Amino acid sequence: MSAAGERSLATLAATLVDGWVGNGCVVLDPWDGELSARSMAPQAFFALAGERHVRWVTRQVVREPSEARYGRSPVRQVRSTQIRVLLRPTPEDLFGHFVASLRPSEQGLDECELRLRPTEWRVRDLGVQGSGWLALMDGLLVARFIDLRVAGGSAVDPTATEITYGVERLALVASSDRSLRRLQQEHCAEYAVQRRDEEQELSRHLLEVLEEGELMRRLERELAAAQRSLDERLPVPAFESILRGISCAEVLRARGAFRTLREARAGKRLTELSGGCRRLVGSAHGAGERTRSGDV
């Protein structure tokens, strides 16, 4: 395989996943619905309930409407790939593994400058809070390491840590000419063209075409659906509705349309509903319940 090939998006993602598998993590299938870059997939969110112990790694495609740049930005994209790692409880030596994972020599990352900056993390719609570190390599933000303290509005105990890598960004750092387009072309020429067109269309769709009133109505429908599922004690469908609601909210925010108290109340409602989901799952998965695939 050529040097460029070795540093392609796919091999970099595989290296990260393999590294965490080597650290005892189970590979989890990605969430099959639309997921915002800052929110959590249902399995991850519910893993924070009760006292479950997990070590998971997932390759997840995410969407970030606020990153819509019509395919013109070298870094910002609506659709991107993340590698997400969730460990609960947090192993003592985890941060050392995280730092080491950023510097695999076979990817040419071991000579890059690494800076770690403190950050307070908050996903308001899910009632998630934590603190941790942002990792910048050669000046580019590539990953975050967050100790989660609160989820769904209640404390996470035992503690959990979520690590998120931006695969494209990390690959950019590893590439010699720092061009995302070149990376995509190396990955596959057709893929690069497709991704450019996709970003242009998605940007136009999200920032211009979607009708704000319809988005608000869709959000309200998802909130109502989540409440109905919760009333039926069905937290997973409820959370799926919440995630769809968050997707609407994210588009509204990206367009600056999420600014009135009415919308703020919708945001608060999302938080309350996700708290309800977590409580429901927490009551079902109490101490000692460690049966799902990938649990330890």
Add this chain to the structure above:
Amino acid sequence: MSELLLELRSEVLAPEHLACWAGRLKESLVAGFRAADLAPRQSAVGYSGRRLMVLFRGVGEHARNPPSTAEEALDRATEAVRQALDELAEAVAAAGWSLRSGGSRAVSILALLDGRVLPLEWNGVAAGAATVGHRLGPPESLVITDAEEYRRALERSGVEIRFVERRRQLAARIAALLGSADLAIDDDTALLGRLTAECESPVPVLGSFERGHLSSPRELVRAVLRERQLAFTVSRGGRPEARFLAVVDHPEPVPESTLRGHELAVATLLDDLRFHWTRDRALPIAERARRVEAGIVAGGDPLEAGRRGRLRALAAQLCADAGWGAEVAESARAAIDLLDADLDTSLAREFPELVGVIGGLLARVEGHPEAVWHALYDHPLPRRARSTLPRGGAALAVAAALRADQLALDCLSGSIGAGTQATAEDLVRLVMHGGVGCDVDLFAARACRLLEDSRSQEAVRRARSQLAAALTQVLEWEGFSSAEIRAVCAGQGSRLLPDVLARSRGLARLRGSRELSSLVATAKRLAVILDGAVVATVDAGLLIDQAERNLYTQIGETGGAVRRLLAEGRYESWLVEMSRLNDAVERFLSEVLVHDEAERIRANRLALLEAAQQLYSSEVRLAELDG
């Protein structure tokens, strides 16, 4: 026994706390070593984004009860180090971080007393004689024997542990890099300090970006580079250059790819800036203000809906109190109508730290009058203790109206916290330094009453208390002592804040003078003598002794002059006048028996002293000062 070397290493430590934590570790160690009769002669600290270091020299040189064996010395030192690490861990936890878990978890402890490793295990980490160099240096452990070897080994791996030396080296490198190209950067000590603390091996690099970005507003470019990339904008002869200066943490030579990475990050930020700036200019600011207002009205919260009206009323009041003309008041009103419009912009969502600046810039490019766009641009000012004030009367009026309204809302709801205190301090600074002749207590009370709530009276009381505390804090920032602040605030002078500031400055000019000390001593004596006394008016016919007649005459002569001189701010002349009075008082106190057997005489003498005391408390209460 002479040297202790302690290094605590983590993967990463929060840079803004490093100086505090290193100092805390040293203080705890000094206290512990003193308690163990091992007090050091000299101490030094060092720190970087990955380690804290304390070095003691002359350990136990003057011990009264020196350890009888080297093992005993090790044991005593180990206990002191353990205690100091526990205390440090508490300080770190208080700042929201942890030495026991997460990224800041202690991963190694280097602890040597005269080259011998302390028998210490702390939080599962055994102390040793090794450390590591820079993250990008050779991975091998560095085995250390003493402090000198420690410094040299780190230096070889590119790490300078001494903060001051690291900052000096960085400043020199920046000067050399810029000087060779005749370039300059903003004088930003805080950013330089932040970068020095964070980096183990800080090296400046000059990057460039597309010239087209120079057409974006300069202040936005500067703010984005500084806040997001910790980079400096670069200029030549005062003209902005399409370049930036970043500081990388990389032992020299810095690879070209690292510079390219920083250039990509900066290009992304500036592309974003241009993207949002272009989008935001597409809609007039007045239309954005209408959208925000419509959203607030639709929200249905009456306090929110009435905010703009309250701000208009408060700004108009302030302009009237300050004697500013109708034009200033009109500009303030126009700015309030456009206020918050930038909350509707995508720039503000992407860069919330630029709220205010964005609105001001949009108003500027749309051709709004200077007073209006200044008021929008500057309304978040002052941001902290020493930041600049808004420019012009309209801007001051808008900023003060915003603070008063926020203070009133906080006081009404009772949710008073650090933010409320900061709001009160901002308000005090705006009125005091803006030279606004309005009574800030009355202004805040007006803001509370505008809320038209049954709890307004309680809010007024809370606001007064917040403003009193804020005044003390602001005067402390100005460098006045607590006693000076008490003396000025307890005096009977004008309550207008610019006058309070003038009095404080006048008093501070006399600081340390012998004459003032004499006045203070006498004022304190008078306060003791008159404490609890029931005082009548002076009857000149009952003045018997020469000294009391003298004092009576002197009070008459001094009284008018003292008040006039203080009102004119002539504190040096005031001191001369007061010194004459002081001589008369002192002579009275040494020659006249105040507590005469005859009650009428006694009461008359107390009344005379009370009349004198009025002059010691007129504008500043001298008895409050330190003797």
